[in-house]
Amino acid sequence: MKGERMSGGLDRLFNAGSVAVVGASTNPGKLGHQILANIVLGGYQGRVYPVNPRAGTILDLPVYPSVADIPCDFDLVVAVVRADLVPGALREAAAKGAGAGIIISGGFREAGRDDLEDELRAAAIDTGMRLVGPNCQGINYRPNKLCASWPLVEPSGSMAVISQSGTVAATLAGWAVDEGLGISATVSLGNQVDVCETDMIEFFAEDDNTRVMALYLEGAKDGRRFLEVAKRVILEKPMVILKSGRTAAGQRAAASHTRSLAGHDGVFDAACRQFGIVRAYDIESLYDSAKALEMLELTGGERIAIITSSGGCGILATDEAEQCGLTVPPLPPEVAAELGRAGLLPTAILANPLDLTVAPAEHYAAALAAMDRHGLADVYLLVFGDPIPGATEVVQRLKARIGACIAVAYLGGGDVEKSERLSMHAAGVPVFPTPERAIRAIGDAVWATKCRLGKGRDLR
Amino acid sequence: MKGERMSGGLDRLFNAGSVAVVGASTNPGKLGHQILANIVLGGYQGRVYPVNPRAGTILDLPVYPSVADIPCDFDLVVAVVRADLVPGALREAAAKGAGAGIIISGGFREAGRDDLEDELRAAAIDTGMRLVGPNCQGINYRPNKLCASWPLVEPSGSMAVISQSGTVAATLAGWAVDEGLGISATVSLGNQVDVCETDMIEFFAEDDNTRVMALYLEGAKDGRRFLEVAKRVILEKPMVILKSGRTAAGQRAAASHTRSLAGHDGVFDAACRQFGIVRAYDIESLYDSAKALEMLELTGGERIAIITSSGGCGILATDEAEQCGLTVPPLPPEVAAELGRAGLLPTAILANPLDLTVAPAEHYAAALAAMDRHGLADVYLLVFGDPIPGATEVVQRLKARIGACIAVAYLGGGDVEKSERLSMHAAGVPVFPTPERAIRAIGDAVWATKCRLGKGRDLR
Numbered sequence: 001m002k003g004e005r006m007s008g009g010l011d012r013l014f015n016a017g018s019v020a021v022v023g024a025s026t027n028p029g030k031l032g033h034q035i036l037a038n039i040v041l042g043g044y045q046g047r048v049y050p051v052n053p054r055a056g057t058i059l060d061l062p063v064y065p066s067v068a069d070i071p072c073d074f075d076l077v078v079a080v081v082r083a084d085l086v087p088g089a090l091r092e093a094a095a096k097g098a099g100a101g102i103i104i105s106g107g108f109r110e111a112g113r114d115d116l117e118d119e120l121r122a123a124a125i126d127t128g129m130r131l132v133g134p135n136c137q138g139i140n141y142r143p144n145k146l147c148a149s150w151p152l153v154e155p156s157g158s159m160a161v162i163s164q165s166g167t168v169a170a171t172l173a174g175w176a177v178d179e180g181l182g183i184s185a186t187v188s189l190g191n192q193v194d195v196c197e198t199d200m201i202e203f204f205a206e207d208d209n210t211r212v213m214a215l216y217l218e219g220a221k222d223g224r225r226f227l228e229v230a231k232r233v234i235l236e237k238p239m240v241i242l243k244s245g246r247t248a249a250g251q252r253a254a255a256s257h258t259r260s261l262a263g264h265d266g267v268f269d270a271a272c273r274q275f276g277i278v279r280a281y282d283i284e285s286l287y288d289s290a291k292a293l294e295m296l297e298l299t300g301g302e303r304i305a306i307i308t309s310s311g312g313c314g315i316l317a318t319d320e321a322e323q324c325g326l327t328v329p330p331l332p333p334e335v336a337a338e339l340g341r342a343g344l345l346p347t348a349i350l351a352n353p354l355d356l357t358v359a360p361a362e363h364y365a366a367a368l369a370a371m372d373r374h375g376l377a378d379v380y381l382l383v384f385g386d387p388i389p390g391a392t393e394v395v396q397r398l399k400a401r402i403g404a405c406i407a408v409a410y411l412g413g414g415d416v417e418k419s420e421r422l423s424m425h426a427a428g429v430p431v432f433p434t435p436e437r438a439i440r441a442i443g444d445a446v447w448a449t450k451c452r453l454g455k456g457r458d459l460r
Numbered sequence: 461m462k463g464e465r466m467s468g469g470l471d472r473l474f475n476a477g478s479v480a481v482v483g484a485s486t487n488p489g490k491l492g493h494q495i496l497a498n499i500v501l502g503g504y505q506g507r508v509y510p511v512n513p514r515a516g517t518i519l520d521l522p523v524y525p526s527v528a529d530i531p532c533d534f535d536l537v538v539a540v541v542r543a544d545l546v547p548g549a550l551r552e553a554a555a556k557g558a559g560a561g562i563i564i565s566g567g568f569r570e571a572g573r574d575d576l577e578d579e580l581r582a583a584a585i586d587t588g589m590r591l592v593g594p595n596c597q598g599i600n601y602r603p604n605k606l607c608a609s610w611p612l613v614e615p616s617g618s619m620a621v622i623s624q625s626g627t628v629a630a631t632l633a634g635w636a637v638d639e640g641l642g643i644s645a646t647v648s649l650g651n652q653v654d655v656c657e658t659d660m661i662e663f664f665a666e667d668d669n670t671r672v673m674a675l676y677l678e679g680a681k682d683g684r685r686f687l688e689v690a691k692r693v694i695l696e697k698p699m700v701i702l703k704s705g706r707t708a709a710g711q712r713a714a715a716s717h718t719r720s721l722a723g724h725d726g727v728f729d730a731a732c733r734q735f736g737i738v739r740a741y742d743i744e745s746l747y748d749s750a751k752a753l754e755m756l757e758l759t760g761g762e763r764i765a766i767i768t769s770s771g772g773c774g775i776l777a778t779d780e781a782e783q784c785g786l787t788v789p790p791l792p793p794e795v796a797a798e799l800g801r802a803g804l805l806p807t808a809i810l811a812n813p814l815d816l817t818v819a820p821a822e823h824y825a826a827a828l829a830a831m832d833r834h835g836l837a838d839v840y841l842l843v844f845g846d847p848i849p850g851a852t853e854v855v856q857r858l859k860a861r862i863g864a865c866i867a868v869a870y871l872g873g874g875d876v877e878k879s880e881r882l883s884m885h886a887a888g889v890p891v892f893p894t895p896e897r898a899i900r901a902i903g904d905a906v907w908a909t910k911c912r913l914g915k916g917r918d919l920r
Binding site for chain 2: 106107110111151163164165166167168170171174216218242244245246247248249250252253254256281282283284309310311312313314315316318319320321322323328346347349351353355357385386411412413414417433434435436437
C-alpha cells in the first residue's frame, strides 16, 4: 500500500497519546514555554513531559533533565532547543518509543547549516520517526486537542490549514476563530526534512474531522508525487491552494525562503484546472473559498439567485457572478408573479438580483421560498446591507428547509453585523464581508464541485 | 464661473447653520427619529427644528406642527415624511429661507411615481433650492458635525465617500471608524433629482477637509459633464471609483436600481486610465486604495522595498507587486553589505523582500534606514506577521524620519493586531490586513500619483 507507506506514521503525530517537550522553559517570553503552555491550555488529554536540564516544575508539571530521564515511553517529541541539540534528542526519543517529532527549532538549512539538517534526516531514517519541520511553527490538531504550535487556537472546525508559512497558517486560524468557525488543524511545514505537503494532503484526505484543506505552498517537495496524490485525493475532498512564486521576482524570493524550486507556475496552474483544485490568488480568497467549500453543499449547478436589501450590492454581486462563471438567470414571469403576491414592499424590484429595499427579514424568507419552489437557482446569496432584526433566525430556518446552498453577505451593519455573523456561522451558513467576496468564494466552490462530480472540467 | 454655478449652493447644504427635520418622530424605531437623533448626538452646533403635526417635544427639542410654524428662518430641510408631503414641505422651507434639502423619503421614481419626482424637480427649480435625494440615506459632513444620515458616524477623517448606494457608503464609513480613521463625509445620492455625483465631486474637490474621494457609481447623470469635471478635478484631488454595471447582467440590474443608464463601461474605463482616476473593482479595494491615497505621500516612483518577518508574506507581496506594475528592485551588494552590519538575525535573508525572520521591531527600523540611505525604493511596505512588541513606536519614528511613503501589512496577530492598527493609524501610517491588499492599494496610489504628476498616463 504505497499511500500508507508514504503518509504512514502521521497518525502517531496527530493522535499522539503522550508528548515530550524538549526545551520547555519557565520563562513565559520563550517559545519553549509558550509551546508547553499551549499544549496544556489547549486541553490536551495525554501525558506531557517537559524536558530541561535545569529540571524543577513548569506549569505544575515535573521537568525531566533529559529525554532519557523520562520514566516511561511516549509517542511524540516536540523540540524547541538549539539546533545542534535536536538530532541527539530525537534519537533519545526514539529509544523511548516516540514515533514522531515536531522540530520547531530553526538554525538548519535556512541558516546555512545543511550539515545539521542532514543529521536530522539521518535520525529520521535510522529511527523510522516521522519529522515535521525543522524551522516551523508546529501543528495544532483539534480532534486530539493538541496545540503544539502558537498562537493557541482552541475552537474546533472542519478546515485543515497546511502551510509553508507559519504566518499564513496563523492568519487563517485567527480569522476562523474571530468568525466563530474554528479549524480542524493547522500545520506549519517548515523545511520539510521529512514530512512534506503531500504527506499532509494524504493524511487530511482520510481525516473524517476535516471537510476541506486550505494550503499555502511555495513549491512541492516532489512534484510528480504531489500531482499523483492531488489528482486522486481531490475526488474525495476539496482543496484550495494559494501558491506563491507566480512571477519571476516572486520565484526568486521563494527560492530564498523555503529553497523549494517553485517550478513552472503554468504546470501547477494547468494541474489545478484539470483536477478541480481551486487556486486562490491571495490569503483572503484562500480563506473565503475554503470556507465556502467547508460549509456549502452544492450540486455543481452554476445558477445563482441574489436577494438583497441594497440595490447597489445586488448589482456588484451580479457583475462579479458573471465574471466568475456563475449565471444570474432572469426571473421568469411566473416567479415574478408569485413574488408579487408574497407581500414584499411596493418598492421591491422583482428581478434577479431581487432588491427587497429596506425590508424586514421575513421578506427574505418569503422570496427565497418562492424562488426555490420554482427551482430558479442552484445556490442563493442573501445580502443584508443594514442591521436587520431577525436575520439569523430567518437564515437558520431557510437552511433547515432548503439546505446548505445558501450563503450570506452581511455589511454596513457595525456591531450587529459581527454578532449576526457569529450566529449565522453557528447555524452552518457562511457569511462574507462583501458581496464580491461571497460571490468569488461561491464561484470557486461551484466550480470545484462541478469538477468533482465530473460534470466538466473546462468551465474556466 | 461655470463650476460655481453648477455646484453652487452646496455650501448651504454642507455648512448649514440650522436644520429643520420634517417627519421627526418620538418613535426610536422610525427613521424620522434616528435622523434627528443622529444630528443631535453627532455634535451638530446649529439650531435644530423638529417638525411633526403632533408637536410635543423630541429629545428635549420643541416640535413644530408644520414648517410654516417654525418661528425663524433656517438653512436646510431634511424630509423623512410620506412622498406626497415632500414637495409642499420644500416650498414652505424655501419660504423660510432654506437653500437646500435632503430628501430621505422614498416612494418617488423608484416606486413608479415619476409624477411626484417631477413635483420635486419643479420645487427645486422654482425655489432655487439644491436637493439631495430623494430615496437616499442622507449626508454626513464632519467638518460641520452634521450627521443627517444613518448610521451615526462621528470620527473625523479626510476621506469623502460619495455613493449611489447607501449601504456601500455606510460600509466604508463603518470600516473607517473601526480602524480609527473616520471620514470627512458620506453622501448618499439616491435618485439625484437635482444634485448629482458630479456636483459632489466639484464640492469635495474644493473642500480642504477632504484629501481623497471614494465613489460608488452606477452611472453618471450627465456623462459629458462628469468627464469634463473629473478630468479637471483629478489634477488636484485623487479619486477612486467603483462603478458597477461592468457586465450585461449587471447593467440590466443597474438600470432597475437607479435607472441611470450605465453607459458603455469601456468609455468609463478608458477615461479613468487617461485621467488618472483609480478604478476599483470591489468594495474593499475602493476603501483600500482611497485609504492609501489619503495617507501616503508619494512621488509616483514605482520601486518598492518589502521588509517582513514572514518569508511567505514577502513572496506573496512580491508576486502581487509585479502584477500591479510596481517593481521590487534587487538589493545591490553595497546595501546588502550595510544590512549585514546592521545587527539583524543570522537567519535574515538579505534580499528584497528582506526577510528578517522572527525579529524584534528595531530590526525593521535598522533595515529601512539603511535602504533609505541608499535610495533603494520610492515606497516601503513593512509586513508584521506576528504580534511584535514595539512595532507602532518603530513605525511612528520611521514615518517622522523618512516620510509618508511607508505602509504596513499586519496579520496573524489577533487582538494585538487590532490595537496596533489603531495606533499606527493614529500615527498616520496606513495598515492593511494582508500583504496583497497593501500592495494593490499602494500600486493604485503610485499609479494615480504618477498620472497626476504628469510622469505618464500609460503605465497600465
